[in-house]
Amino acid sequence: MGGIKNVRQILESMCDLFAECAIECVDAMFGKESELKMPWQVVEQLQAQFDRLLTMGSGNEEFSALTCAGIQYDSLDAFVEEENISTEYAADILGEFVNNYCGLLSSKDVFKDNFGQHIQAVPILYSDGQSFLPFIWGVQGYIYIGDHWMYIGYTIRDNITRSNNKF
């Protein structure tokens, strides 16, 4: 960790790790096998148009990050096998998922070597609304259980150089 880095290049080298952690997290939390139907990729702005979108900030002195989990109304049932999940419970499940996902990422040496240990902030759930996330390079992708999917995005920038800002 330390020094000026091209965060976008680091994220590109870690795309598979972000995807693997998502699959590991679904298996650990819900006891279900999920799959990728397409590779995860680095994008200049994370997506934000979902029925439910949970975001959680994290970071340390050097980096600020944002983790997002997005899902459609009927998809969460496939992950947790419960019906009629309330908005409050959906927020709880997505918040716990993001919390655990960030914990898993932080346990990987390659993540720690590049970004250090992060402290997590309070998660926020957006429901039924349109959200706009900042133009900062990030990794995003989908994991599937059958035809149901969950979106996960992770964006991070260097606090000092802000070298990962698109603008």
Next chain:
Amino acid sequence: MSKSVIIVDDSIFAMRTLTDFFTEVMEFEVVATGENGTEAVELYEKYKPDLLVLDLIMPVMDGIEALEAIKKCHPDASVIVVTAMRDSEELQKSIELGASGYIEKPLRFNKPEYKELFKKRINDALK
């Protein structure tokens, strides 16, 4: 007679998972549950359970503050902390404050190897 446990976690999902594990696998009696550190302190005073399971990151009062308050009055309290940040300063501090062990999130109770590991940690915490 089964051991008593209080579980404190601000996540409903985690609470349900922990409650299922302690009742079905450990065969403990869950005497109370709470959602923050203040409730942890109050519930511990009321029930004085054999074991307290305490999430570290919570609103109102976090797990570290709750652990410190409980240990101050009950140095022999058996407390297991729960956290997703396994290398964090908070986890290290909780051990220094006298936590008897920890369980890392995600709670992989559906995996036999983790189930056995956590059973051992919990039993060690009660010694």
